[in-house]
Amino acid sequence: MTRAAGAARARGGTASILAYAAFAALVAGSVAALFIAQALKREIPLVNGHSSSLAFPAPGHRDAHFHLKVSLPDILDISILSADGDRLVDVIVAHRREPEYQKFELVWSGTTTAGAPAAPGEYVVQVRFEHARRTVIVPNFVLTVRRRAT
Numbered sequence: 001m002t003r004a005a006g007a008a009r010a011r012g013g014t015a016s017i018l019a020y021a022a023f024a025a026l027v028a029g030s031v032a033a034l035f036i037a038q039a040l041k042r043e044i045p046l047v048n049g050h051s052s053s054l055a056f057p058a059p060g061h062r063d064a065h066f067h068l069k070v071s072l073p074d075i076l077d078i079s080i081l082s083a084d085g086d087r088l089v090d091v092i093v094a095h096r097r098e099p100e101y102q103k104f105e106l107v108w109s110g111t112t113t114a115g116a117p118a119a120p121g122e123y124v125v126q127v128r129f130e131h132a133r134r135t136v137i138v139p140n141f142v143l144t145v146r147r148r149a150t
Helices: 001-041
Strands: 048-049 054-055 064-070 076-084 088-098 103-108 121-129 133-135 141-143
Touching: 048 141, 054 064, 064 076, 133 141
Parallel strands: 054 141
Antiparallel strands: 048 064, 064 103, 076 088, 076 121, 121 133, 121 141
16 A cells, blocks of 8 residues: 555544544534423423403503513513514513512503603513513513504
8 A cells, every 4th residue: 555545544534533523513412402492491481471462542441451470579670662672662660579470460551751652553561580680572462552542
């Protein structure tokens, strides 16, 4: 065997060892990701109860009255955001202590932080948990502001 052929065979052996190592690393990473995903599925959601989505104002209801239930005791800040979650519209609760698994009522007047009426459209509710240092948008819940009668 020539020296060049021996060198090529050695490089081929090194390449196959690296390929096996990379494959083993990918398999290990995939298995770890599976276990992490399963653990996240079992995690209790921070907001575990809420009213149905609602539209307002409606006859007899000028404001939006709704409820939430949280899964851990904490100090909460609750805000109304634009439907895409990018723009703060109003802060309806600041530094409110709430116990776990108790339903509490919230009211939004349909106004902005400046006091002006919010534009007709859809809005979402964001809850910030101070001690848990987490912020969530209430899942599957939308407040719809209808055009106000003049």
